[in-house]
Amino acid sequence: MERREARGGTLVLGGGFAGSYVARLLKRRGATVVSLENFMLYTPLLPEAASGTLEPRHVVVPLREMCPHAELVLGRVTGHDREHRTVVVESLAGELEIGYEQLVVALGATTRTLPVPGLLEHGVGFKDLADAIALRNRVLLQLERASIHPDDASELGFVFVGAGYAGVEALAELNDMAHAALRSYPGLRSVPQRWVLVDAAPKILPEIPRRLGEYAFRRLSRRGIEIHISTTLESYDGREAALANGTRIPARTLVWTAGVRANPLLAELGLPLDDRGRVLVDEALRVEGADDMWALGDCAAVRNRKTPDVVDPPACQHALRQARRLTKNLTGDTKPYGYRMLGQVATLGRFKGIAEIPGLHLWGFPGWFVTRTYHLYQLPLLSRKLRVVVDWTVALFFRRDVVELSMLGHPRKLGDDG
Numbered sequence: 563m564e565r566r567e568a569r570g571g572t573l574v575l576g577g578g579f580a581g582s583y584v585a586r587l588l589k590r591r592g593a594t595v596v597s598l599e600n601f602m603l604y605t606p607l608l609p610e611a612a613s614g615t616l617e618p619r620h621v622v623v624p625l626r627e628m629c630p631h632a633e634l635v636l637g638r639v640t641g642h643d644r645e646h647r648t649v650v651v652e653s654l655a656g657e658l659e660i661g662y663e664q665l666v667v668a669l670g671a672t673t674r675t676l677p678v679p680g681l682l683e684h685g686v687g688f689k690d691l692a693d694a695i696a697l698r699n700r701v702l703l704q705l706e707r708a709s710i711h712p713d714d715a716s717e718l719g720f721v722f723v724g725a726g727y728a729g730v731e732a733l734a735e736l737n738d739m740a741h742a743a744l745r746s747y748p749g750l751r752s753v754p755q756r757w758v759l760v761d762a763a764p765k766i767l768p769e770i771p772r773r774l775g776e777y778a779f780r781r782l783s784r785r786g787i788e789i790h791i792s793t794t795l796e797s798y799d800g801r802e803a804a805l806a807n808g809t810r811i812p813a814r815t816l817v818w819t820a821g822v823r824a825n826p827l828l829a830e831l832g833l834p835l836d837d838r839g840r841v842l843v844d845e846a847l848r849v850e851g852a853d854d855m856w857a858l859g860d861c862a863a864v865r866n867r868k869t870p871d872v873v874d875p876p877a878c879q880h881a882l883r884q885a886r887r888l889t890k891n892l893t894g895d896t897k898p899y900g901y902r903m904l905g906q907v908a909t910l911g912r913f914k915g916i917a918e919i920p921g922l923h924l925w926g927f928p929g930w931f932v933t934r935t936y937h938l939y940q941l942p943l944l945s946r947k948l949r950v951v952v953d954w955t956v957a958l959f960f961r962r963d964v965v966e967l968s969m970l971g972h973p974r975k976l977g978d979d980g
């Protein structure tokens with residue numbers, strides 16, 4: 563197996579929010595980043611990519627531009643030899659062994675599913691760009707099929723399970739898209755659509771202050787979105803979802819966003835894990851019991867000295883602050899990590915949003931405006947910011963695009979003329 567050494571001695575596993583920022587902040591010191599994709603996905607904008615407001619390529623940031631001093635190895639981490647300080651990578655060009663002096667683990671999380679009958683066979687996720695684009699195409703295909711058979715209620719039924727940020731924002735954006743698309747489907751204007759949000763918790767968006775959560779609840783309900791809280795999904799057969807409260811919903815699409823769990827690969831890397839499979843780190847973000855390994859982001863149980871009772875939630879703003887501290891600690895200025903969240907923002911479709919900033923709770927248009935401004939500020943690279951501004955501006959003046967592009971990525975074989 564070919565062996566090489568990490569650039570600058572630092573090997574970063576994962577090029578998501580946390581890993582990409584560590585590599586970027588290390589600047590000229592350099593690092594080698596191993597990642598499945600050559601971009602960092604800016605997840606808060608994913609719902610807008612799903613609804614077509616933003617071009618899919620504009621919600622991702624190319625790692626080679628974001629971290630110009632890092633070496634990028636596209637591939638899958640498959641093993642770790644603690645004693646010899648090497649990581650095995652199934653790269654695009656074959657298996658590699660990469661040696662390190664300092665290892666940074668930022669492998670993120672995967673969707674947590676439950677043993678609900680039919681869920682794995684028929685449900686879809688909403689975690690990455692492929693999920694978002696597939697979901698958009700799926701909704702548009704349902705509208706196309708419904709325009710042929712408007713009497714089939716399941717074609718205009720959509721269920722989202724999980725009322726955290728991802729579920730609520732994705733539902734709100736796609737609901738907006740499906741209603742705006744009716745301008746192009748006159749035959750469907752009088753046919754009822756059924757959009758349903760389900761959560762086991764007694765409220766939606768538990769992460770945000772109660773008043774804003776209640777506003778989101780009212781806003782979504784007023785748009786005709788059915789919200790079922792304190793109940794669970796019992797089964798789904800691809801045509802009908804059954805809830806524990808007895809409700810049955812004919813629906814061709816069920817989106818599962820009910821939580822995440824740390825990357826299961828961590829269990830094979832010989833790292834100390836907590837009972838939820840997250841890497842245990844000390845207050846400086848060093849892997850417990852090691853002086854040459856660090857972990858952060860969704861894959862780690864990060865203690866925060868500003869909120870000592872709870873570990874950090876799986877959120878971008880925490881991953882970013884952890885990356886800042888970890889990079890400083892890695893370069894010798896070791897201090898404990900601490901960060902108090904400044905606020906929270908979310909969009910609820912076009913011109914509607916909620917924002918909590920110090921001393922202020924905003925909703926409606928001001929909440930939407932603050933949410934967009936915040937994301938624009940946070941999105942790395944001026945070139946990305948400009949592309950997003952152009953997309954948003956174009957969306958203000960033109961109708962929603964209803965082209966369904968599920969054929970992308972599946973080109974016809976040469977000679978297949980059928």
Ligand SMILES: Cc1cc2nc3c(=O)[nH]c(=O)nc-3n(C[C@H](O)[C@H](O)[C@H](O)COP(=O)(O)OP(=O)(O)OC[C@H]3O[C@@H](n4cnc5c(N)ncnc54)[C@H](O)[C@@H]3O)c2cc1C
Binds near residue numbers: 638728827859878
């Ligand atoms: C739809 C959605 C919306 C969200 N919205 C918000 C929001 O509005 N606000 C907010 O604060 N948070 C939001 N989040 C949460 C936020 O995205 C995560 O907390 C953040 O991405 C965590 O960063 P991370 O680097 O730990 O993980 P990730 O960003 O998931 O990165 C993990 C990286 O590891 C790589 N990887 C995984 N396995 C391997 C392997 N075997 N080999 C090599 N590489 C591997 C992946 O390719 C990826 O690059 C959202 C999440 C989702 C899914």
